[in-house]
Structures are given as C-alpha cells and as structure tokens.
Amino acid sequence: MDRPVEPGHFSACEARLDKHMAGLCSVDFPVAVVLPAGGSGERTGLLTPKQFCTFLNRPLISYTIQTFERVPWIQSIVVVVAKESLDLMMDIIHRFHHRNVLVVHGGSTRHRSIFNGVRALSEGEDGTARVKPKVVIIHDAVRPFVEEDFLLKITMAAKEQGAAGAIRPLVSTVIATTLEGYLDHSLERTKYRASEMPQGFIYDVIYQAYQRCSESDFEFGTECLHLALQYCGTNAKLIEGPPTLWKVTYKRDLAAAESIVKETLSQSACVVTGGSAQATELANALQRSMSALDMEVDVISDLIGDNAKSLSKEWNFIQLSVNSSCFSEVGRILGALEEADRALLHPVVIIWVYLNVSEDGSSASEPTGGEPAAMMELATGAKLGNILVYGIQLHHSKEATLWGRSVEKVAQMSCALIRDRSPALTGQLLQA
Ligand SMILES: Nc1ccn([C@@H]2O[C@H](COP(=O)(O)OP(=O)(O)OP(=O)(O)O)[C@@H](O)[C@H]2O)c(=O)n1
Ligand SMILES: O=C(CO)[C@H](O)[C@H](O)COP(=O)(O)O
Incomplete structure (x- = not known):
C-alpha cells in the first residue's frame, strides 16, 4: 500500500484553525484539501510533469500549495505525487518553506491518486486512525489560481449538500462523432457546463464513493462528483467559478499561468x-x-x-x-x-x-x-x-x-x- 510521508504536523494547523474560529471565520468545522499531483503531464509534450515545471523560479505545484496555505480555515493540505517524484516534492516543500503538508504516494490514474489522498486524511501510514475532516476539498495541483471566497462557497455548499463543484460555461459546442469520424449529433451548448475544480465533499461521502466504485471507474473515470452521485446518491451543488480556475494542460498554459502571476505582481x-x-x-x-x-x-x-x-x-x-x-x-x-x-x-x-x-x-x-x-x-x-x-x-x-x-x-x-x-x-x- 502507498504510504504517506509527513514533513509537517497537523497540530500546528489545528491551532491555527482554532485561533481563526475564535471569531473571524464562518467555517467552524475542519476542512482539508487533497491536491492530486501524481500525473505525468503527457499533453504538455515536456519531459517534466507540468506540476513540477518552473516559472518565475518556482514550480507550479508550489503556487498551488501557497494558494491553500493562505486560507486560514483550511486545516491540512495533502499532496499526492508519484513515487519517483517524492524526493523532488520534499525538496520543493523545504525550499519554499511550505508548512503542514502531508505528501502521499499517487496511483496509476487520477482517481486512484485522489483516493490515496482522501484515505490518508483518516488513516495514518501504519493504519492508525486519524481525525478526519468534515469537508474535503479536491483540487487539481495544476490549477494554481483559486480565491479564498470561492473556496468558501464550495466548502459551505459541500457541507450543506454533501458535494459541490465549480463549473464554467462551455467555450466550444460538444459534438458526438460516429465511428467513421462524421458528425452524429451536437449538444445544445447552453444546457451543458464544463466541470472544473475545486470540488468539495463531506468526507464520508467521497470516501464511501471511492470504496464502492468499480475498477472501471478508477481506471477511466474523470469526475468525482459523478462518483458521489452514483455511489452515495449525493447530488452536487454546482457553482459557476472564474475563468482563472482553468487547468494547466498544454505547454502554452504554463506561459499563461506565468503571465497571470506577472500581472498580479x-x-x-x-x-x-x-x-x-x-x-x-x-x-x-x-x-x-x-x-x-x-x-x-x-x-x-x-x-x-x-x-x-x-x-x-x-x-x-x-x-x-x-x-x-x-x-x-x-x-x-x-x-x-x-x-x-x-x-x-x-x-x-x-x-x-x-x-x-x-x-x-x-x-x-x-x-x-x-x-x-x-x-x-x-x-x-x-x-x-x-x-x-x-x-x-x-x-x-x-x-x-x-x-x-x-x-x-x-x-x-x-x-x-x-x-x-x-x-x-x-x-x-x-x-x-
Ligand atoms: N495518476 C494520476 C494522474 C493525474 N493526477 C493529477 O490529476 C490532475 C489533473 O490531471 P491531468 O491534467 O490529466 O494531468 P496529467 O494526467 O498529468 O496530464 P496528461 O493527461 O496530459 O498526462 C493533475 O494535477 C495530475 O497530476 C494524479 O494525481 N495522478
Ligand atoms: O475537471 C475535472 C473534473 O471535473 C478534472 O480536472 C478533469 O476531469 C481531469 O481530467 P483529465 O485528467 O482527463 O484532464
């Protein structure tokens, strides 16, 4: 079984949360985030997985971690990486002074990686029980820009509904093709949305969904909200997010991310x-x-x-x-x-x-x-x-x-x- 490595301690985070809950924040329950970062980023065409690609002297994954570190009501951050990237990840955590980050080994697909991260929140590396959060946010490590107020909306909706996710209007119309490569039919664009991240879940909902889902879901599935619906009967609340939630997928997206950071600075x-x-x-x-x-x-x-x-x-x-x-x-x-x-x-x-x-x-x-x-x-x-x-x-x-x-x-x-x-x-x- 994949084992987590702990460079930081959750206790400091708990203290931070307590302090915050003393007056400032409406989040009065424990919240954790899982950042899947165990992919190889084939679509960039680069040798380095995109989450470790550097711009302005810092790897992409560090920007995403920093985004969550700044949110005082997030209790713990779990980063899921491929076994071969573990040393690199630990080095990044050390170099950029990231705190309270738990690093967990990834799986062969995104769903397997996410489940490893989710499980690590309730189970220690030796199988011992951990105090699980009420809500877990799942957010691709390659989406570095997400604001606290949007995370709050997702978190509160997840607590109410059991699951919540970010959506965006579709840019292009989605069409179905025949096996021969001809148009079969097209979908009415206004009825559909692109599913983005972050997504939030009551911990038990996503944990059970992963326990109940099939090997085929683990192998080919791309949607956590779907698992919550199919295996736990939980209908996710969908919330329209800003365009900056987009996922770094191609090489040009790295340049776009760099230009967003430069603009902010x-x-x-x-x-x-x-x-x-x-x-x-x-x-x-x-x-x-x-x-x-x-x-x-x-x-x-x-x-x-x-x-x-x-x-x-x-x-x-x-x-x-x-x-x-x-x-x-x-x-x-x-x-x-x-x-x-x-x-x-x-x-x-x-x-x-x-x-x-x-x-x-x-x-x-x-x-x-x-x-x-x-x-x-x-x-x-x-x-x-x-x-x-x-x-x-x-x-x-x-x-x-x-x-x-x-x-x-x-x-x-x-x-x-x-x-x-x-x-x-x-x-x-x-x-x-
Ligand atoms: N086995 C996997 C595959 C993907 N991911 C993570 O899931 C997120 C979104 O997936 P995607 O954009 O598809 O990343 P890759 O699988 O790395 O990209 P590609 O499909 O181009 O290879 C990324 O942060 C990626 O690292 C993961 O944790 N474990
Ligand atoms: O948007 C998402 C989920 O709702 C995911 O980021 C997306 O499904 C990841 O898929 P892929 O690995 O195929 O890029």
Missing part, C-alpha cells in the same frame, strides 16, 4: 526619492505617467519608520538618485529585502533611476566610468536571491518638451521592466 510600484526636490519632482511626474500606463505608484522619501511597511508589501521599487552614482540606497533596499526573505516566493524588482543634472542644464554628460560594471556586479549577486536589479539613466533638461519625453520614456521602460521581469536584462544601465 505588476499592479503597483513604490518610488523612493531620497528626499531631494529634483528627485521628488521626477517621482511625481513618473507617478502621473505610470498611472496612465495602469500602474499605481506610491511616492515616498525613504524606507524608514512607517515607510518600511512597503518592504513587506511591494514587489517593485524604483530608487531615484540625483547626480550620485552611488548604489548605497539600492544596496539598502536589497539588504532589507534579503533579510526578510522577501523574494522567496516571487521575484522582486528594483529599478535604479539615475538622474544626471549638469550645472548648466545641458544634457551632455555621459554615464561615468565605473557605474555599468558596478551595476552588473550588484545585480548579479541580487539575482541569486531572486531580486532583479535594473538601471535607467536620464539627463535633466530645462526644455519642457524634451524633459517630458525623457520622463515618459523612463515611465514606459520601468513598466516594461516590471511587467517582463526578465532575468536577462538585470544589471543593464539603460538610457532614457
């Missing part, structure tokens, strides 16, 4: 002026231009005292320097981010904007000798810690149109650097 930026009048003027102009590019910008003079909060909230920093090619301010942001392990889960961007103001207001001066090399050195070290450092140099102009154009260019470059998060461009001192 690129909604705002924090501009640090250092306090000088010229830098503040530039920061205010950048704020206007970047907000026209749909990026919210907060302008602060430093990252001290109350302003230090930005270090734990913001994913993007723009540090302004006027006539000073010294990287000490950038170094300070870097140090603070590294100390807080801020870039563990997502890459953080720092853009150093160097404003060159010559005495006579001319724009003749060029970047001075050591800067590009020093930038590169700083950025190379930062990249190892998942912090992406870029530089932009601009010259002040007394001529309003020219100056406006330069500021606009800095705003566009900053938005592009933040949105692309390209490791290849780190350390470059770009010219605006």
Whole structure:
C-alpha cells in the first residue's frame, strides 16, 4: 500500500484553525484539501510533469500549495505525487518553506491518486486512525489560481449538500462523432457546463464513493462528483467559478499561468526619492505617467519608520538618485529585502533611476566610468536571491518638451521592466 510521508504536523494547523474560529471565520468545522499531483503531464509534450515545471523560479505545484496555505480555515493540505517524484516534492516543500503538508504516494490514474489522498486524511501510514475532516476539498495541483471566497462557497455548499463543484460555461459546442469520424449529433451548448475544480465533499461521502466504485471507474473515470452521485446518491451543488480556475494542460498554459502571476505582481510600484526636490519632482511626474500606463505608484522619501511597511508589501521599487552614482540606497533596499526573505516566493524588482543634472542644464554628460560594471556586479549577486536589479539613466533638461519625453520614456521602460521581469536584462544601465 502507498504510504504517506509527513514533513509537517497537523497540530500546528489545528491551532491555527482554532485561533481563526475564535471569531473571524464562518467555517467552524475542519476542512482539508487533497491536491492530486501524481500525473505525468503527457499533453504538455515536456519531459517534466507540468506540476513540477518552473516559472518565475518556482514550480507550479508550489503556487498551488501557497494558494491553500493562505486560507486560514483550511486545516491540512495533502499532496499526492508519484513515487519517483517524492524526493523532488520534499525538496520543493523545504525550499519554499511550505508548512503542514502531508505528501502521499499517487496511483496509476487520477482517481486512484485522489483516493490515496482522501484515505490518508483518516488513516495514518501504519493504519492508525486519524481525525478526519468534515469537508474535503479536491483540487487539481495544476490549477494554481483559486480565491479564498470561492473556496468558501464550495466548502459551505459541500457541507450543506454533501458535494459541490465549480463549473464554467462551455467555450466550444460538444459534438458526438460516429465511428467513421462524421458528425452524429451536437449538444445544445447552453444546457451543458464544463466541470472544473475545486470540488468539495463531506468526507464520508467521497470516501464511501471511492470504496464502492468499480475498477472501471478508477481506471477511466474523470469526475468525482459523478462518483458521489452514483455511489452515495449525493447530488452536487454546482457553482459557476472564474475563468482563472482553468487547468494547466498544454505547454502554452504554463506561459499563461506565468503571465497571470506577472500581472498580479505588476499592479503597483513604490518610488523612493531620497528626499531631494529634483528627485521628488521626477517621482511625481513618473507617478502621473505610470498611472496612465495602469500602474499605481506610491511616492515616498525613504524606507524608514512607517515607510518600511512597503518592504513587506511591494514587489517593485524604483530608487531615484540625483547626480550620485552611488548604489548605497539600492544596496539598502536589497539588504532589507534579503533579510526578510522577501523574494522567496516571487521575484522582486528594483529599478535604479539615475538622474544626471549638469550645472548648466545641458544634457551632455555621459554615464561615468565605473557605474555599468558596478551595476552588473550588484545585480548579479541580487539575482541569486531572486531580486532583479535594473538601471535607467536620464539627463535633466530645462526644455519642457524634451524633459517630458525623457520622463515618459523612463515611465514606459520601468513598466516594461516590471511587467517582463526578465532575468536577462538585470544589471543593464539603460538610457532614457
Ligand atoms: N495518476 C494520476 C494522474 C493525474 N493526477 C493529477 O490529476 C490532475 C489533473 O490531471 P491531468 O491534467 O490529466 O494531468 P496529467 O494526467 O498529468 O496530464 P496528461 O493527461 O496530459 O498526462 C493533475 O494535477 C495530475 O497530476 C494524479 O494525481 N495522478
Ligand atoms: O475537471 C475535472 C473534473 O471535473 C478534472 O480536472 C478533469 O476531469 C481531469 O481530467 P483529465 O485528467 O482527463 O484532464
């Protein structure tokens, strides 16, 4: 029999749940989640199973685990992986500091993997009984984006009805084909829905459904809600979910998942002026231009005292320097981010904007000798810690149109650097 491996303890989770239940949350019963991640991802055409494919320096499965870790009323997380992926999974849990995750061996089909995960919630590896949850959520490990409020809807409906599942409108019409490959008939699209995940079940319902179902169900079935209906007479409540519930199935879906994460990380930026009048003027102009590019910008003079909060909230920093090619301010942001392990889960961007103001207001001066090399050195070290450092140099102009154009260019470059998060461009001192 497949045996679970426990890197974490459920007791910490129980304490978390108790604390939460003390006042904040309407979920006053134990909830667990099973994340089947034991497939090989053939349809991606990649050698690595899709749940272990990495984007923005982190495997897909870690994004999904993090999604559930953030939900305070979820008591325990069971991840089901193929035997050969066990070490890799343990390494991911360790590397990204995941807590309270129970890892269980998978089976040869999705249903077999899910049943192993469900069973592990009530039975220890030596057959000893565990305190089973009231509701279990089942969610494909390759659907990284699901919001707490939707999980709550599924959980509460599952508690009421015995089973609940996410649905989406069909994108294409479903047709039946003849054996010869001709159209047999088509279904009326408005009557049908795509069944997605998450799904929620009263624990005993899904456990019994799996105990009663046939070998053929285990081998060929694709729908847990169907098992609950057929073997326990439980009619699932269906709830329409958002499009982001889609399942990563093909290679292009990995790129789509990456772009969703990038978009989330690129909604705002924090501009640090250092306090000088010229830098503040530039920061205010950048704020206007970047907000026209749909990026919210907060302008602060430093990252001290109350302003230090930005270090734990913001994913993007723009540090302004006027006539000073010294990287000490950038170094300070870097140090603070590294100390807080801020870039563990997502890459953080720092853009150093160097404003060159010559005495006579001319724009003749060029970047001075050591800067590009020093930038590169700083950025190379930062990249190892998942912090992406870029530089932009601009010259002040007394001529309003020219100056406006330069500021606009800095705003566009900053938005592009933040949105692309390209490791290849780190350390470059770009010219605006
Ligand atoms: N024996 C299996 C097969 C699938 N899954 C999991 O079930 C989820 C949804 O299945 P699917 O998208 O079909 O994944 P794969 O089977 O890996 O993909 P493919 O069919 O392309 O091989 C995935 O998280 C997958 O890892 C599983 O736990 N155990
Ligand atoms: O949506 C789902 C269930 O309702 C499943 O994710 C889907 O059935 C998985 O199937 P497959 O392994 O064939 O992709």
